[in-house]
Amino acid sequence: MTLLHVVGFGMGPHHLTWEAAQALTEADYVLAVRKGPSDPLLEVRRAICDSFGVELVEVSDPERDRDDPADYPAAVRDWHRARVAAFAEEIAEREGTGAFLVWGDPSLYDSTLRVLEQIAELVEVTWTVVPGISAPQILAARHGVVLHDVGGPVHVTTSRRLRAEIDAGQGNLVVMLTSDRTLADLADPALADWRIWWGANLGAAGEQLVAGRLGDVVAELRAAREAARESAGWVMDLFLLRAPEQAR
Incomplete structure (x- = not known):
């Protein structure tokens, strides 16, 4: 059973709460998607990982229809399924405690928790949630x-x-x-x-x-x-x- 911490980090390292810092101290690696060759949002996560000495594991972000599709929810679901498969593969190959770094707070317009529910159908995981500044x-x-x-x-x-x-x-x-x-x-x-x-x-x-x-x-x-x-x-x-x- 792999333990994962879902950590809200606001808009960067300066918004990390004490609880978020504790969760990252316990983590052996952080999973994050890379959106193309140049991804400044990924670099914010990298800066956080570097400050805690945690490995950043990059997963290529699956393609998503961002052209305002007629069935927007279906497009998002397809995108999530592809992410689930990529994350599950990485988790299955690793030992220790993992983490996800979430912009703002995990409860508000973020799909990490929904993705985790689907990951749990493929690999044995449990998770904690650390709130962030929204x-x-x-x-x-x-x-x-x-x-x-x-x-x-x-x-x-x-x-x-x-x-x-x-x-x-x-x-x-x-x-x-x-x-x-x-x-x-x-x-x-x-x-x-x-x-x-x-x-x-x-x-x-x-x-x-x-x-x-x-x-x-x-x-x-x-x-x-x-x-x-x-x-x-x-x-x-x-x-x-x-x-x-x-x-x-």
Whole structure:
């Protein structure tokens, strides 16, 4: 039976909690996917492994249809199955305790735990989960805001669902998994009076922050997103979006 630690690490080594550090001290190796010849996100994981003297085991990331397929859930499931097979093969060949390093927190828009459930069908594994600092937490801290009104809700969703959520009446949203297409949605004149608190690559090099009336800052958002990508070679952004009647 192989023990695996699933460790949330926020946006880098500086966000590791004491519990996360303890889990990495116990690990003999860390499993991670390599997304192409140059993978700056993998290098963040490598820096963490190097600081703890843990071996980084690279697994080539299977191909995935990222062209907004009609059956998006099915495309993701196929991608996960291919990852499962690759990870299971590595785990079966190794001894000792393994670990997965997860951006942000494993509970929020990350599939590592789902992948592990499938790995367990192929090899004997058990796992622990160490929480990490999530992107919404960092976003709120950077802007010095609370994510919801007094006693009110906050709706966490993805950029793919933004339009549908607004049409359904949501007026206070944290939106994650954004893409270049998200900027087109935010440029909708119907949202001009909404207020946004946006951040990219939070806690990493080239961090970018923008806040204000959406109609006034769309161009600034576009420029800031590109600046983040140019600085780090990648961009992870999210935002809090609030309807005019809820803005404070």
